[in-house]
Amino acid sequence: MPYRVIGDWGTSRLRLFRVEYDCIVARRVGPGIGTVGSEAEAAFAQTIAPWVADGPPQDIALCGMVGARDGWVEAPYATCPADRDIWRSAAVRFDWNGAPLAIMAGLACIGDDDIPDVMRGEEAQIFGAIALDPALGRGRHLIILPGTHSKWALVDDGRIVNFRTVPTGELFALLRDRSTLGPKDATGDAGQESAGFDEGLARAGDGRPLTSLFAARSMRLRAGRSADWALGYLSGLLIGGEIVETRALLSGGDGVTLVGDAGLADRYARALDAQGVAARRLDGDACALAGLGFTGEIAA
Amino acid sequence: MPYRVIGDWGTSRLRLFRVEYDCIVARRVGPGIGTVGSEAEAAFAQTIAPWVADGPPQDIALCGMVGARDGWVEAPYATCPADRDIWRSAAVRFDWNGAPLAIMAGLACIGDDDIPDVMRGEEAQIFGAIALDPALGRGRHLIILPGTHSKWALVDDGRIVNFRTVPTGELFALLRDRSTLGPKDATGDAGQESAGFDEGLARAGDGRPLTSLFAARSMRLRAGRSADWALGYLSGLLIGGEIVETRALLSGGDGVTLVGDAGLADRYARALDAQGVAARRLDGDACALAGLGFTGEIAA
Numbered sequence: 001m002p003y004r005v006i007g008d009w010g011t012s013r014l015r016l017f018r019v020e021y022d023c024i025v026a027r028r029v030g031p032g033i034g035t036v037g038s039e040a041e042a043a044f045a046q047t048i049a050p051w052v053a054d055g056p057p058q059d060i061a062l063c064g065m066v067g068a069r070d071g072w073v074e075a076p077y078a079t080c081p082a083d084r085d086i087w088r089s090a091a092v093r094f095d096w097n098g099a100p101l102a103i104m105a106g107l108a109c110i111g112d113d114d115i116p117d118v119m120r121g122e123e124a125q126i127f128g129a130i131a132l133d134p135a136l137g138r139g140r141h142l143i144i145l146p147g148t149h150s151k152w153a154l155v156d157d158g159r160i161v162n163f164r165t166v167p168t169g170e171l172f173a174l175l176r177d178r179s180t181l182g183p184k185d186a187t188g189d190a191g192q193e194s195a196g197f198d199e200g201l202a203r204a205g206d207g208r209p210l211t212s213l214f215a216a217r218s219m220r221l222r223a224g225r226s227a228d229w230a231l232g233y234l235s236g237l238l239i240g241g242e243i244v245e246t247r248a249l250l251s252g253g254d255g256v257t258l259v260g261d262a263g264l265a266d267r268y269a270r271a272l273d274a275q276g277v278a279a280r281r282l283d284g285d286a287c288a289l290a291g292l293g294f295t296g297e298i299a300a
Numbered sequence: 301m302p303y304r305v306i307g308d309w310g311t312s313r314l315r316l317f318r319v320e321y322d323c324i325v326a327r328r329v330g331p332g333i334g335t336v337g338s339e340a341e342a343a344f345a346q347t348i349a350p351w352v353a354d355g356p357p358q359d360i361a362l363c364g365m366v367g368a369r370d371g372w373v374e375a376p377y378a379t380c381p382a383d384r385d386i387w388r389s390a391a392v393r394f395d396w397n398g399a400p401l402a403i404m405a406g407l408a409c410i411g412d413d414d415i416p417d418v419m420r421g422e423e424a425q426i427f428g429a430i431a432l433d434p435a436l437g438r439g440r441h442l443i444i445l446p447g448t449h450s451k452w453a454l455v456d457d458g459r460i461v462n463f464r465t466v467p468t469g470e471l472f473a474l475l476r477d478r479s480t481l482g483p484k485d486a487t488g489d490a491g492q493e494s495a496g497f498d499e500g501l502a503r504a505g506d507g508r509p510l511t512s513l514f515a516a517r518s519m520r521l522r523a524g525r526s527a528d529w530a531l532g533y534l535s536g537l538l539i540g541g542e543i544v545e546t547r548a549l550l551s552g553g554d555g556v557t558l559v560g561d562a563g564l565a566d567r568y569a570r571a572l573d574a575q576g577v578a579a580r581r582l583d584g585d586a587c588a589l590a591g592l593g594f595t596g597e598i599a600a
Contacts, residue, residue, distance in 0.1 A: 113506065118518055164514075171510075181470075210468065223416055242511070245510050
C-alpha cells in the first residue's frame with residue numbers, strides 16, 4: 001500500500017501522520033526536537049520504524065522547530081510577504097533511506113515598528129487555514145494562533161504579509177507558577193475564575209498592563225477577591241492586553257480567525273468579543289495537516 | 301548607656317540599628333520575616349540578644365512586613381491620604397521584655413482607576429524622604445522607590461495621597477531567569493547591555509510592552525544583537541514601560557524623587573531622563589532610618 005508521511009516536530013513533541021489514499025490511517029508520537037539534542041535522526045527513525053518496515057513512504061514532509069538551527073537539519077526562513085508556494089519552495093529537501101524528505105521553512109518578517117519576527121510551524125497552520133477556508137485567501141484577514149507564544153498574522157490575498165509574536169502564554173505561566181502574584185491556593189472555582197477573567201479583560205482596555213498586574217494581589221488583600229478570581233484576572237489582563245496592543249499594530253481587514261485548541265480559542269473569542277470583534281474558529285490540527293498538503297479524511 | 305532600637309524587618313531580611321545619643325553605633329542582621337514562620341519572636345530575640353544583655357532599650361520601632369498578617373504581630377493599614385502623624389498613630393504597640401515596642405502600620409489606598417493598593421515598609425522611606433528634604437513636604441511630588449515591587453507615591457503637602465505598586469523587578473527576574481526570552485549566555489558586556497537598555501527605553505515609548513517583549517529574542521535571531529543586549533533591552537523595556545504607565549496614572553507635580561540603592565536608581569534616572577524628566581535622588585537607607593525618627597549621624 002503506497003503511503004505518505006506528514007508531521008509536525010515541535011519543541012516538545014513529534015507527531016507523525018500516515019496518509020493512504022487521502023486518508024489519515026495512523027499516527028505516531030515521538031520526543032520533542034528540544035529534547036533529542038544531536039540524536040534527531042535516530043529519534044525520527046525510531047518513531048517511524050513500524051511504518052517503514054512496510055517499505056519507504058512516497059514522501060515525507062515535516063514542519064516546526066525540526067528546521068531550527070539546533071533542530072535536525074536547518075531550513076531557511078522564507079521572507080514575508082510570502083504565499084504558500086514561496087514557503088514550500090524554501091524547504092530543505094533530501095533523500096532519507098529511499099524517501100524524499102522535506103523539512104519545511106520557517107517564516108520571517110520585519111514589523112512596521114522595525115521589530116523583526118520569526119515563526120516555525122505556525123505558518124503551516126496559517127496556510128492550512130487558507131486552504132480549508134478559501135474566503136481567507138481573498139482580501140485582508142487577521143489570523144490568530146493563541147499559545148505559549150501567540151502568533152498574529154496579517155494575510156492579504158493569500159500571502160502572509162506580516163506577523164507578530166506575543167509570549168502571552170509563557171508570561172501567564174510564569175506569573176501563575178513562579179511569582180508573588182500567582183495565587184497558590186486556587187480551588188478551581190470556575191465561576192470565580194470567569195468573573196476574574198472578565199475583570200482582567202475590562203482592565204486591559206486601559207492599556208496599562210504593567211501597572212494593572214499588582215491588582216491580582218491587592219484585590220485579594222483589600223477587595224475580598226479569591227485566589228480563583230486572581231488567576232482569571234491575570235489571564236484576562238494578559239490576553240486582553242495582547243489583543244489591544246496587537247490590533248493597534250496590525251491593521252486588520254475583513255475579519256479575525258482563531259486557529260488552535262478549543263479551550264484557549266474560547267478565551268480569545270471571549271476577549272475579542274469584549275472588544276466588539278467576532279472571530280471565526282478553525283481547528284488547529286486540521287489546519288496543520290492542511291498546511292502540509294492534506295485535506296482529506298482523518299480516520300485515525 | 302541608654303539606647304533605642306529601630307529596624308526594618310522585610311520579607312528577606314531583618315535589619316536592626318542601635319541608636320545612642322542620636323548616633324547609630326551598631327547594626328545587626330537577622331532572617332527575613334518570610335522565612336521564620338511562627339518563630340518570629342524567637343528570631344527577633346536572638347538577633348537583638350547581644351544588645352539587651354546591657355539592659356532593655358528605651359524603645360523599639362520596626363517597620364516592614366513584620367506587621368503583615370503572616371508576620372509577627374499584625375499592624376493595620378493606615379488609609380490614604382495619610383501624613384506621618386496618622387501613620388505613626390496607627391502602629392501596634394506592646395511591651396516586649398520591659399521595652400515599649402512599636403510595629404509600624406502599612407499604608408493602603410484606592411487608585412483613581414479603583415484598584416486598591418498596599419505597602420509595608422516603603423511608607424517609612426517616603427516619610428523619611430520628606431523629613432530629610434523639607435521641600436518634599438510642600439506642594440505636590442512624585443516619589444519613586446524602584447525595586448522588586450516598585451512603589452510610586454504621590455505626595456501633597458507632606459501627605460501620601462495615592463500610590464501604585466508595579467512589580468517590575470519581579471517581572472524582569474522571571475523573564476531573565478526562567479523564560480525563553482532571557483539569554484542564558486550573557487557575558488557581562490556593559491556596553492552591549494547599555495545599548496540594549498536604551499533601545500528598550502525607546503521601544504517602551506510605544507506603549508506596547510507585551511508585543512515588544514519577543515524582540516529580546518527575535519533581534520538576536522534576525523538583527524545580530526547579543527545576549528547582553530537582550531538583557532539590557534528587557535530591563536529598559538520594563539522600566540521604561542513602568543514609567544510611561546505610571547506617569548499616565550499619577551499626575552505628578554513639582555518634581556520626581558528617586559529613593560533607593562544607587563545602581564537601580566541610576567537606571568530609573570536614565571529612563572526618566574529619556575522621557576525628559578529630571579529626578580532628585582535620596583539614599584534609601586537614610587530615608588528608612590529618618591522615617592523611623594532617626595536623622596542623626598550614621599557611625600556604624
